[in-house]
Amino acid sequence: MNKVLVFGHKNPDTDTITSAIVYAYLKQQIGIEAEAVRLGEVNNETKFALEKFGFEAPRLISSVVGEAAQVILVDHNEFQQSADGIEEVQITEVIDHHRVANFQTSDPLYYRAEPVGCTATIINKIFKENGVAVPANIAGLMLSAIVSDTLLFKSPTCTEQDVKAGEELAKIAEVDVAEYGLAMLKAGADLSDKSLEDLLSLDAKEFQFGEYKSVVAQVNAVDVNDVLGRQEELESLLNKNVAENGLDLFFFVVTDILNNDSTAVAIGQVADASAKAFGAEIVNGRIQLPGVVSRKKQIVPVLTDALK
């Protein structure tokens, strides 16, 4: 019980899984007993990155109760996206790059959030601040996180700091960013082994927009019709999910990683309002979101403002 657990959000993505591994490694180097764990299944993109750099997926947990007295959150802070029982343990650190919401502590803590594209970009700085060298395989994981979160530096969330960190880490990891990055993104966009049901939960995050309990899920694809082709089945699954979880909105976004556009399907009592929030309408059950690729920067703030 003396060790500190390090984990990212539910429905983990590459930044969440690799940042947990990398930050636990950093803590161990400065003499702190830390273990990376995960709150859900590892997706195909993350598997590709872990294999490439020789890592196993962290241990799976669902609740922190009985696991540790102290935890470190990476890549998230909102309690509904975190481990069950999060209110019962002491959060000693948060390393994140999202807005702050539905988060609180009793005690002072180390909270480091920066408005950059990726948690790994911040962790790369913390390595330097602590004078700890970044080994090649750890650099490879951080690079993978940056490529994933910034869609190979093309997302509007990508900052100069992410680009600089990416270049620096690619050198240490000895990989060609463009080639490796595209291969990794394509591995993640290969949805052939996924059912529509899988796709809805792959990267789904819960949000409270004003009074409305909402889920915003995002899937990357090379061809959005791979996902949206079976519209009726999709809508029926979304309707079921909304009913079962008492949601006011399920906002399901499919992002075209080659053209950097998105298409959304919205279900729930505020579905029309969610389309209007983007100056759009629901046409044939779809909302076109040209140029939108970032949930954090281009979707969540828009829905937060429109539904408050």
Added chain:
Amino acid sequence: MNKVLVFGHKNPDTDTITSAIVYAYLKQQIGIEAEAVRLGEVNNETKFALEKFGFEAPRLISSVVGEAAQVILVDHNEFQQSADGIEEVQITEVIDHHRVANFQTSDPLYYRAEPVGCTATIINKIFKENGVAVPANIAGLMLSAIVSDTLLFKSPTCTEQDVKAGEELAKIAEVDVAEYGLAMLKAGADLSDKSLEDLLSLDAKEFQFGEYKSVVAQVNAVDVNDVLGRQEELESLLNKNVAENGLDLFFFVVTDILNNDSTAVAIGQVADASAKAFGAEIVNGRIQLPGVVSRKKQIVPVLTDALK
């Protein structure tokens, strides 16, 4: 409206006022139009520090509405301790050393909290990270904040980092810490020009402990009887405050800065519970808190746990 406002909490103390001035100065040095403002009267201790190092008090505001579109919070994050209208503006940064509670944003931001004794200790690091030199008068302000928050390095909130920053800043400011620090603390503990009513609001902070709306106020004194001598008048004022503001608890703490102990007077429906939280009882209207000097580290967490 393009400038960013920098401010600390209501009922400002030395760390809040000086951190606003110092951080606005740092921002200006890196090309950002920033103005320090304050949310309340400057206390005697802070006046002493400002005069010593040749600064005026920042401009007083109560609401941020119409003042700026973007703000930076120093030394606090809880909205009930912040400016009126805080929900209407964008918070771009928080530099703090408290717990996180009743705080949220729509967008990602720079949030830098560290569990150290003083905001100035963190800002001193940020100067270095940005390669900005600390002038002597700015160093003097930061030193004053550290002395104030750590009660001359004697509070349990004081960390090695605060001590190191204090030594470094004292050298730049060319002051004898022990001598200047005690003079500053005594200026703050000189309550002769204050009514009991003034003392209740001088350093009062609102908290929500579970369901209970609470205020924890703290006053430093050389002799606690200067404040607690008129017990009846004090209790009557506290009762009035509890009734007028619909409080469940007013926890009024007088801290003996020479002996590093505190005595509290608690009023409200959970007054007895608040004493019990410290393993104490209310005797003759007072709660003895030996060794307690830090609201943040020794009072708020105890009440949070006991009243949740």
